Amino acid sequence: MSPILFWVFALLMLVFGAAVVINRNPVASALSLVVSFLGLAALFMSLDAYFIGIIQVLVYAGAVMVLFLFIIMLLDLRTEQLRKINWVASTGGVVVAFALVAQIFYVVSDFKLAQQPFAPLARSKIDDVHNIGLLLFGNYNLPFQIIGVVIFVATIGVIVLSRRELR
Amino acid sequence: MVKLGDYLIVSGVLFTIGFAGVMLRRNIIIIFMSLELMLNAANLSLVAFSRFHIGANGLPNYNAQVFVFFIITVAAAEVAVGLAIIVALFRARQTTHVEDVNSLKF
Numbered sequence: 001m002s003p004i005l006f007w008v009f010a011l012l013m014l015v016f017g018a019a020v021v022i023n024r025n026p027v028a029s030a031l032s033l034v035v036s037f038l039g040l041a042a043l044f045m046s047l048d049a050y051f052i053g054i055i056q057v058l059v060y061a062g063a064v065m066v067l068f069l070f071i072i073m074l075l076d077l078r079t080e081q082l083r084k085i086n087w088v089a090s091t092g093g094v095v096v097a098f099a100l101v102a103q104i105f106y107v108v109s110d111f112k113l114a115q116q117p118f119a120p121l122a123r124s125k126i127d128d129v130h131n132i133g134l135l136l137f138g139n140y141n142l143p144f145q146i147i148g149v150v151i152f153v154a155t156i157g158v159i160v161l162s163r164r165e166l167r
Numbered sequence: 168m169v170k171l172g173d174y175l176i177v178s179g180v181l182f183t184i185g186f187a188g189v190m191l192r193r194n195i196i197i198i199f200m201s202l203e204l205m206l207n208a209a210n211l212s213l214v215a216f217s218r219f220h221i222g223a224n225g226l227p228n229y230n231a232q233v234f235v236f237f238i239i240t241v242a243a244a245e246v247a248v249g250l251a252i253i254v255a256l257f258r259a260r261q262t263t264h265v266e267d268v269n270s271l272k273f
Contacts, residue, residue, distance in 0.1 A: 006169045010177045017181055017204050021188035026196050033200050040181075040207055047174070047218040048227060052210075052235050059239055064203070064246050071250045072196060075257050083193070083264075093190030097183050104179030114172030118218055122225020131229050132236065140233050147240050154244035161251040 006046055013039030026072045030065060037061045048121060051129045174215035182208035195256070195263045199249055206242050210235045 016039065019032035037060045044053035108114050136144055181204060188201025217231030257263060 003169050006173065010173075014177065014180055014184065017184045020197070020200055020204065021184060021192060026194065029197055029200060033203065036204070037207065040211060043174070043177070043211060044214055046169075047214050049214045049217065049232055049235075052214055052232055052239075055236065055239055056207075056210075059243055060203070060207070064243055067246060067250060068196070068200065071254060075254070075263065077194075077196065077263060083266075090191055093187060096190065097187040100186060101180060101183045104183070105176065108172045108175045108179070111172065111175075113219070114175055115170055116219075117168035117170050119221050121221065121227065124224075124226060128227075128229070128232070131226065132232055135229050135233050136236070139230075140237075143237060147237060150241060151244050154248050158247050158251040161248070161255050 006043070009039045009042040009046070012036075013043065026077045027069065030068045030072060033068070034061050034065045037065070049128065051132055171215060171219045175212055178208045178211040178215065181205075181211065193265050195253055195265050195268075198265070199246070199253070203242065203246070206238060210238055213238075 013036050016032040016036040020029045023029045041053040041056040185201040185204030189198050192198055213231045213235050217228045220228040222228055
């Protein structure tokens with residue numbers, strides 16, 4: 001992928017990711033998150049991870065964000081009114097976030113391997129869905145089945161939580 | 168050329184945006200969305216390392232991509248349970264503001 005496209009999609013992802021935090025209207029935040037996830041899917045595809053990119057669009061930008069929008073509209077959340085801001089906590093949060101960014105920049109600039117460009121891939125007739133599927137049903141068969149149990153338990157948990165006579 | 172470090176820095180900045188959202192916002196749904204941003208930042212660096220670490224057959228290291236697949240699956244289950252908890256909370260308290268929910272029992 002050309003560097004220009006990389007930076008376009010990276011900036012798209014970061015700007016709309018910041019919009020998620022900045023927007024006061026929850027619906028606008030959710031829609032910004034969709035755009036951010038689409039940018040991230042493009043970055044995955046730039047790394048030749050086509051399967052993960054497609055999964056990202058289908059599961060995150062599709063299913064998860066529809067669930068978020070559904071809940072926001074179900075609860076009928078309006079733009080939140082401005083409350084008194086706790087300045088100590090807010091400044092603390094911003095300072096910790098900037099310290100984290102500074103530390104990440106420092107660590108990555110110190111990391112010799114990170115300065116190398118990506119080596120080209122070998123030409124392969126087999127697509128990556130095939131390879132991931134082989135690993136998933138071979139090496140990672142047990143975790144795959146455990147994931148199935150996790151989703152099953154989550155389904156039961158959601159049904160129990162959303163029953164009317166909860167208390 | 169795009170280097171591995173560029174992907175790592177973009178991923179780190181995305182993680183920090185999600186972290187700042189968790190620290191600064193008081194709306195529980197926005198906090199939840201910021202959590203998703205942080206999970207995705209971790210996914211991005213995993214996929215970048217997967218592409219960087221080319222095996223003997225000249226293909227990316229697919230173990231990391233399987234790991235990302237698992238993270239996405241668990242995150243989807245987590246979103247379903249978390250939103251159900253938020254709906255139950257809203258039914259009990261009519262609020263999604265974290266500062267209105269400051270007692271363990273009600």
